[in-house]
Amino acid sequence: MEQISPDTSAPPQRLIRDKFVDRMWWCVCSYCMVVIPLVIWREAALGGGLTRMAPVTALSVLTIAVTPIRQRLPQVVRQGLPPALLALGGLAGLYSYGLQGSGMTAVIFGSVCAITVAPLRTGVAAVALIWLAVIMIAISYVRGALQAPFGVEFASSAVNWVGTVTTTILLTVYLSAAIADYQRSTGLLLRKVERQRDQIAALANHDALTGLPSWRLARDRLEMACSQAVRTHTRVAVLFIDLDGFKAANDSCGHQAGDLALRAVAQRLLEAVRTTDTAARIGGDEFLVILNGVEAEAAALRMAEKIIAAIATPIRYQERQLHLGASVGISFFPEHGQSSEILLEHADQAMYRVKRSGKNDYAVFHDA
Ligand SMILES: Nc1nc2c(ncn2[C@@H]2O[C@H](COP(=O)(O)OP(=O)(O)OP(=O)(O)O)[C@@H](O)[C@H]2O)c(=O)[nH]1
Incomplete structure (x- = not known):
């Protein structure tokens, strides 16, 4: 079973997010390693140098350079740089080549990363800004204010297609893996929380020493037994x-x-008792002891005798015998009460009568 993390000091959500950020970092780093030569290749093929993509290329080189020391970077930089780089690279690509590069893919993945790692409001604000820029670039292209530096000829060339397809595949594979991992970790965390919730419920409902139901659970069972007794015209004995x-x-x-x-x-x-009855x-x-579906009072009295006899059998402890009674x-x-509290109180009163009249016996509650 995979552990979410051995470090129990940090909150689990943060550990999961840190793991995601690290995967995302590797994704962006590999992306940069492929993108830099492709950009150089493409710009060289166009004969334009590195003018348009120079800032993004510089940022990509910087990201690769700081990868070995990423854990030492301030958290905001570690989390913010990969989505920022994807989004900026994508926007620069869209600005430079329109839809004829892989800019849109990078913009989409940059938005996904930003919304995943940043606090909700910051993430939404960042995504809104990114897509505002996309819309402005689109409007500029539609109005003719911007034009891709290459025509149909270059757009259908191997250089352009290799670049677009490779970067798109890379981003899809890496980020899908990172998101799947994120979901799996979240699922693990949820299951852990559910297990702990079940354990807490079990502790609240059961006595730690004997494992028997506590009064809390017994009361629920008693209420269910009473409802059933009404339907089946039987009685419940407490x-x-x-x-x-x-x-x-x-x-x-x-x-x-x-x-x-x-x-x-x-x-x-x-x-x-029967498995359908409750001992708490x-x-x-x-x-x-709650006896369900009692048809005749005599059955409950026989059970009381059986219990007294069972408890009277000495209990062996080391070399000694413990003698107890009940x-x-x-x-x-329904005759002695309608609620679980009243039924318990009346059974308690009957028990005290036994205590007062010599113990180790049973008595049925009566009003007198
Ligand atoms: N070992 C052990 N003792 C407990 C536990 N819970 C309560 N006790 C003890 O159980 C005893 C109950 O006292 P009483 O009800 O007066 O016991 P009793 O001798 O049966 O007296 P009567 O009920 O008057 O017949 C007390 O001494 C408690 O300290 C427990 O979980 N473990």
Whole structure:
């Protein structure tokens, strides 16, 4: 799996943009290496020297020269030079040869680069200026104020076509690769963000120690179970389980033993309930079981007995045995409440009744 970057100090968007700028730099550098001899060739063929393209040729030479030290250039220069060079070269080409050179290609790619690397407003302003210049050049040609220095004869010559086709292919290949890479990196970043979002959601919805759903997720499941029970004319049972003797086990054997006991209880609850039911940890030594589609109260009571028996089985910790019990309070939807909060509160009250009357047993909520 490709890493976006090992450097975690810089924001990922900047790392992706820096990578794109570097690819773009190589693209422009190779373009310059091909364009300089082609321009010289073309200008020599026309017999006009380097007069028209001289400033762009000089800028191209400068770009090639500073390529080895591009990382040390100020960020604004590193990001701005390649699109500026493409756009200026393109405009100079359009100005000099009209549509008979590869000027338009360079202008288009220069605009794409400017809008990709610059902040939105600057990019839009730069592209607007570039295209204003294109329109002015076009109007000058249409009105006859500007004329290409060669006629049909040169336009159909090998020199002109080799120059136009080569530079267009070069720009297309390099910039397409750079843009594809940019998109891939952005996709990777998005997937990373999605994974982290899922992890955060999982952490919020699950208890870190036991892996059981937290109250947050259990509440959603309880609400769904209640809606389903209304449709199927069944009931939902909420079993509030508080461990007995947990503090003593924790105090005598240590916190690690307590953690192990909590994980063991979670495992036993999962084994006791159906996969369609929910076992959750909602507090220190408090668990919740939600039974869906309960048809008769007796089924929930049998489940309470099963859970009490499962938790009563001693838990082995090193050379010792941890003995726990469970006090279980039960409430039913719809008769004991319409909302998840009320159902939980009533199951809690029933559980306290068990605690007060000797623990390790179950009781169903009643109003009295
Ligand atoms: N090891 C461990 N202990 C915890 C954790 N969360 C809460 N506790 C401890 O669990 C204990 C819960 O106390 P009580 O509810 O009074 O325990 P109890 O002995 O079962 O008492 P009753 O509920 O009155 O029967 C406290 O000592 C908490 O410190 C945890 O994640 N790990």
